[in-house]
Amino acid sequence: MTTLDEPLQVEGEQQPLSGLAMVPRGPQGQKPADYRSDQEVRWCPGCGDYIILNTVQAMLPALGLKKENLVFVSGIGCSSRFPYYLDTYGMHSIHGRAPAIATGLAVARPDLSVWVITGDGDALSIGGNHLIHALRRNVNITILLFNNRVYGLTKGQYSPTSNQGMVTKSSPLGAPDAPFNPVSLALGAEASFVARALDSDREGLAEVLSRAAEHRGAALVEIYQNCPIFNNGAFDVLKEPGSERRLIKLAAGSPLGLGEPDDQGRHSHLVVRDGGTLRVVARDEADPAQVLIHDPADPDPTTAFALSRLSAQDLSYVVTGVFRAVSRPAYDDDVRRQGEIAAEASPPDLEDLIFAGDVWSVPTHRGASA
Amino acid sequence: MNTERIDRVVVRFAGDSGDGMQLVGDRFTGQAAAFGNDLATFPNFPAEIRAPQGTVHGVSSFQVHFASSDILTPGDAPDVLVAMNPAALRANAADVSVGGVVIVDPDEFTKRNIAKAGYVSDPLSDGSLAHLTVHQVTMGALTLGAVSELGLGRKEALRCRNLFALGLLSWMYGRPTEVVEDYLRKKFAKKPLVAQANILAFRAGWNFGETTEMFAVSYEVPAAALPEGTYRHVSGNAALALGIIAAGWVSGMKVVLGTYPITPASDILHELAKHKNFPVLTIQAEDEISAVGAALGASFGGALGVTTTSGPGLALKSETIGLAVMAELPLLVVDVQRGGPSTGLPTKTEQADLLQAMFGRHGESPVAVVAPSTPADCFDAALEAVRIAVTYRTPVLLLSDGALANGAEPWRLPVIDQLPDIRPDFSTEPNAADGSGTHWPYVRDQETLARAWAIPGTPGLEHRIGGLEKAADTGAISYDPANHEFMVRLRQQKIAGIDVADLDVHDPSPATTRTLILGWGSTYGPIQDACRRLAARGVPVAHAHLRHLNPFPANLDDVLARYERVIVPEMNLGQLALLLRGRGATHLVSHTQVTGQPFKAGDLEAAFLAYMEGVAA
Structure with a gap:
């Protein structure tokens, strides 16, 4: 039996611990303006990052934390300027490395709410290794992955989520790369919390973000974000009339459907199980026994993965909301707990440590004991 | 039977990498420490965990130098070589001092084994070892006999052969036996049969020396008169880990080690991971970049961020060290140097990362660089590196190397309340x-x-x-x-x-000495030993050894100017010499060696003399 078998719980509590359980509570009545730094925001006009920033500034007061105990760590890219605009602690670090830096910070400081701000190039290209390992370890951090399917800061090259064939300056004949599905990747990396939101859906985004912050362990939120300069309108079909035939909003315990609801609030189409996979069918064709009821707490990620595959690169269907939220031990809690248990068993004393083992004194003669 | 009193001896155990040579070397060292000798050790092993048996590639060895006086190096040439098979003999015989003793097991010298080792004829009979005293002891057969009562399988019984060899050497040098037997009982507490077999083999080795007339004399190496204090035997990597813990302790900062396994640095992680009862957290990261990233993230949070690696890993960390320079955060980066470039010689030693430490980053990216000079000094160097990192909010590169990391010596233990005061x-x-x-x-x-x-x-x-x-x-x-x-x-x-502290110069006769030897890092022992030998021959030379490579001590230029000639020995192609020439020094002789092995004091003695006589200038 190791010390690592059970998620951390406060004595007497039934629920797993919140991701914010050890972060000191702040004053009541915080306002979004409290989280605005004195820096002028310098994204391009029309950038989706503005809406995300406003949404984050609007949802942070509700978390009710001391703002000095919030840290935003970013990598490199347009989205990674995010920390400069929040009046919390922050670090604008190195391309791809934010999850690694956040891991060290989270391990050292359980009293902080640690956020990672990253983009599709930052998280999935140069930093892919750190992302999957932060998710695998389940470090108590909240990762916001702004996916605009293009490199913005370096002026418009295709990214690891760009459509195959996309014409850019670095791919005049079309991008030859097959894209990642970030939600599938995260689930494959054993993530305990995976969600997706749209920059334009402030309400949906805010809800997903606060649930991600409350999750103890690594939470990944993919945010579809428009780049008006290099990939403008990439997600427009999700914002235009008719988008309800594409968008599947996840709600725990409800049948999954899409399409304009009828007068009784019933969707025109439903998601049904079909063998090992999922399929969208018209309501009247759906076998009621096969209609999918969403359960983000399902310990088996198979259905969540199938849902992620329902989201197509061409956006014919896009699933948003929380795909998976399961409780398993957080890495940083375990690392600290090992130390606490060791310290209880053997209280640290530097002199004892250094003078341990086979020591001898000079001039005391210690010869020839054999 | 005579007992002869000698003041020092160098013993090397050599065998297949699965023969347990590191273990017996380590135990023999423990015996010397327990006896009160001064000592220095040099383990040497292949990068492969189990290279093909019986071949020269798979030979692993452990050299112990112990003495009744203060010694500085693991010794140039073994006085005694224990070679468990023909390959071990072939790989090591040339190193043995003339007239030295070689102990071999003749049963191992089968036609097949001789050929496998690459010999064309049997070295035991072809006269090629005529300059040595060869003792043929059927260690395998004697071990089998000694443990036969326990009913072990042949293979398992033969595994105790190394303890037979240790027993024989323990008799030869009057070493204490209890420490070995206690160790075996403890190590194999859960396998009492194995413990018993090893103890029987060990005693059989001792008794063989005592009862046969093969060895005309045994030797006594009296305890050394070391400075007063409490001592323990410590390797460089262990001392470095303890120094990091001590630095965390005195600074009140939690130590967060982010690291990725790499030879020869991994033992620092292993040592730190053992002491989690201290405020020491270890993160075995997914790669070198993540390792330093986690350390820097912890530093941002007010912890003492530490990362440990070797040359190839340092290359991967350089971008993050650049961020630490820009962010001006404390960060301890330990590079245990090995032979390079690329994978190079992972288990061997070199000093060729100095310029990487100094300049191996993008942009103007200065960092402090410190280097320990002996295994025990790794403790003090770690504290000094952390003092600089925390006081000046800067990354500090600590350059250890393979010889320091795995070498060991007696460590005079520090007085805890005299450790430096480090405050964030x-x-x-x-x-x-x-x-x-x-x-x-x-x-x-x-x-x-x-x-x-x-x-x-x-x-x-x-x-x-x-x-x-x-x-x-x-x-x-x-x-x-x-x-x-x-x-x-x-x-x-x-x-x-x-x-940083001024550079100390050890100069036996400052009025007349015209040559200074300036070294850094693990070359301290062989350089100082060579200087002592020259002094004993009436040739005075001065020796100064740099702890701080960046910044250099403030008096460095004055010290250099005092001498007509400055010889700079390095295990690289002259990296310190290049830095010194960049400061305008023109009277330098760069003496370099890149064999993956430490300098030998005798070689340096000869080289220094030659330079001074103008022969090799």
């Missing part, structure tokens, strides 16, 4: 000069030029830092040309201004 001195009050009541992270201490360091969780001091150029004082992003010029020079000035 975190900011708690706003410092903005414009009266805005905010925190400006790049306001500096006028003396050290260290920036104000406020850690997350400090109310009212919220701020953002990062890799973009900083405006002086406010730390806001700045693309201003004049500001960049100012900041680049300021970062350089901060490192150049680090307060």
